[in-house]
Amino acid sequence: MQAYLITDGEFETPRQAELKELIKGYYTARGFFIIEKTLQRDDLAFCRGCFDCWVKTPGECIMRDGIVEINRTCMTSDVVVYLCPVVFGQFSANMKYAIDRWLPNMLPYFITRDDGSTMHSPRYADYPAQIFLGYGEHLSQAAMHLFTDINKKHRSNVAVFFDQGDDAEICESLGKSPMSRTGGAL
Secondary structure, three states: OEEEEEEEHHHOOHHHHHHHHHHHHHHHHOOOEEEEEEEOOOOOOOOOOOOHHHHOOOOOOOOOOOHHHHHHHHHOOOEEEEEEEOEOOEOOHHHHHHHHOOHHHEEEEEEEOOOOOEEEEEOOOEEOEEEEEEEOOOOOHHHHHHHHHHHHHHOOOEEEEEOOOOHHHHHHHHHHOOOOOEEOOO
C-alpha cells in the first residue's frame, strides 16, 4: 500500500512539520509506503484550460513541469493526503495548481450528480482515496466551511478535516477516512 503526501513548501511552519511527521507515522504504522512531494513556487504552472490533456495527450498534461510525475504518483497510490495551508478559505496557490491540474485524470464528458450539479466522468475505474487536511493559525469557521465546501463540491469521494491542535483528533479523522482506492467518479 502506498500513501502520497503533498505539501506546500512556501507555508512551512513548525506545526506543518509536526503534521507531516504525524501523517507519515500514522500511515507507516499501518503498513503504507510513504512518498512525499513538497511543492515550491515555480514547480507547477497554472492550468491553461487548453484541454490538450483530453485531445492531444489523453490522460497527461501537455505542460512538462512536474505535474505528469505528480499525477502518475497520485494514480498509483492508494491514498493521497494534501496537507493544505488554508488561505482565505481556499488552497494556497501551489496546492491549487496541483489540484486543478488533475484534469487529465478525468474525461471531458459530464455526468449529473444526485444534487443536480455536474462533474467530469471518470477516466479510470478507480482512484486513490483523497484526504484534505487544512491547517493555519486561527482558522475561522467561515474559512473552514468554505474550504470544505470547495472540496466536497469538486469531488465525490473526499475526506476534509482541519488541524485544531489535537493530534489524537487528527489520527481519529484519518482512521475514519478511506485507506484504499475508491471506484467510480471522483
